[in-house]
Amino acid sequence: MGRDISKCSRAELQECKAELDRRYAGYVAENLKLDMSRGKPSGSQLDLTNPVLNKLENYITCDGIDARNYGGLEGIPEARRLFSDLLGIDVDKIIVGGNSSLNLMYDAMMRLYVFGTGGHTPWRKLPAVKFLCPSPGYDRHFLVCEDLGIEMIPVPMTENGPDMDMVEKLVAEDDAIKGIWCVPLYSNPQGVCYSDETVDRLAAMKTAAPDFRIFWDNAYGVHHIYRECKLKDIFGACEAAGNPNRVLYFFSTSKITFPGAGVALVASSAENLKEIRKHMSVQTIGHDKLNQLRTVRYLKDAEGVRRHMRLLADELRPKFDIVLNTLERELAGTGLACWTKPLGGYFVSVDVPDGCAKAVVALAQQAGVKLTGAGAAFPYKKDPRDRNIRIAPTYPTCEELQKAMELFCVCVKLAGVNKLLESK
Known part of the structure; x- marks a missing residue:
């Protein structure tokens, strides 16, 4: 437990700053080139999935379809069944698409924007369209709205x-x-896990818009690192509340197998899927069934996915340990930071003193460590308090990550001390 820097006198802060400047200059002299800006898998993590590349002894699906040819708009049956078993979703609710759940989300938003749903006015014809954005959140969700001019x-x-x-x-x-x-x-x-009460309230809440939709991006639904969190069934909750069409559910294997070469799905009610198929059939004759087939043959079944994810957790846990242990050792008790301790997923969220996030990111960048931009986790990239920083520990090696986190903590202290000196 470090001393509470936020309560130091001006003289103590100046002394602390001199020491931090010295340490920071030492990191700058190392000419580091480390990237913690995105949640990218490391090479060693990707190596765990290499056998997927050798799983096409033949090209015939379980229903006798040649996966090399056209067709199969909803995805091959064995892929739909695997995801049904894994996620607890009725197989009839699932369409397995291409490699990107973000692509499916963008398409879903575009359909609502251009065509509307359930006979309601297309969003593009309305005087205003707004979306709720839990924040901090996923920057690419916010970019979809920004791209379409949705408030x-x-x-x-x-x-x-x-x-x-x-x-x-x-x-x-x-x-x-x-x-x-x-x-x-x-x-x-x-790394927040929605409570059962939250799921129920989302499903049952009264909305002024009859065509209100929940974009349910369960991106980390099987990414348990320390222990498994259970998520209540959103479909069951919506159906019980009398809102069966409210949810559009997305998932992919991008961070399970290979980013850019995974398999994604959209799941929804029968009424919503009818609309999706109508427009999707104009977009494509069928998605990449060969990739679906090789992915399923490697993962085999739901238990095969869970077995693979245990290997992935063993790969990621030491990196999360490094992040959390370094934050605890260097910043606990300083009054300059607080952070989440996620049980799974891909990130750690750190809050620094108000007005300091941009300064921390800039200091790290100048010393050779690239972080996610300050404000990226907020709509329009505007963190109203300029305090949140997303740590993405997956890509660097453990040695690189340890170095990067030690530098990060120096940057947090230095930015915090500079801010305190401005006010004393």
Whole structure:
């Protein structure tokens, strides 16, 4: 436990700054080139999946279809069945697509924007369209809205998910609010797991917009690192509440097998899937069935996925240990940072003193460590308090990560001390 720097006198702060400047200059002299800017798998993590490249002894699916040819808009049966068993979703609710769940999310947003749903006015014809954005959140979700000119409304995150009192109030009052982004398990970047109560309230809440949609991006649904969190079934909750069409569910193997060469899915109600098939059939005659087939033959079944994810957890746990242990050793008790301790997922979220996040990221960049941009986890890249930083520990080696985290902590202290000196 370090001393509380936030309570130091000006003289003590100046002494602390001199020591931090010296340490920081030492890191700069090392000419580091380390990247912690995105949640990319490392080479050693990708190596665990290399056998998937050798799993096409033949090209015939379980229903006798040649996967090398056209067709199969909904995906091969064995892929739909695997994801059904893994995620607890009725197989009839699932369409297995290409490699990218983000692509499927963008397509879903575009269909609602251009064509509307259930006979309601297409969003593009409305005077205003708004979306709720739990924040900090996933920057690429926010970019989809920004690309289409959809107004984003930040909603604070709690330890149980988005602030549901605020969500319920907003959606009940404003029919321009058409949806909410959700990463319900090990959320990006805080690692929050939505509580059963949060799932139930999202499913049952009264919305002024009859075509309100939950974009349920379960990106880390099987990424358990320390222990498994259970997520309540959103489909069951929506059906029980009388809102069966409310949810659009997304998932992919991008961080299970190979990013850019994984398999993604969208799942929803029969009514929603009918609309999706109608427009998807114009987009494509069928997705990459060969990739679906080799992925399923490698993973085999739901237990095969869980077995593979245990290997992945063994690969990632030492890196999360490095991040959390270094933060604890260097910053606990200093009054300059607090952080999440996720049980799974891909990120650790760190909050530094207000007005310091951009300074920390800039200091790290100058010393050769690239971090996710300050504000990236907020709509329009605007963190109102300039305090949140997303740590992505997966890509560097353990040795590189240890060095990067030690430098990061020096940058947090230096930015914090500089801020305190401005006010004393």
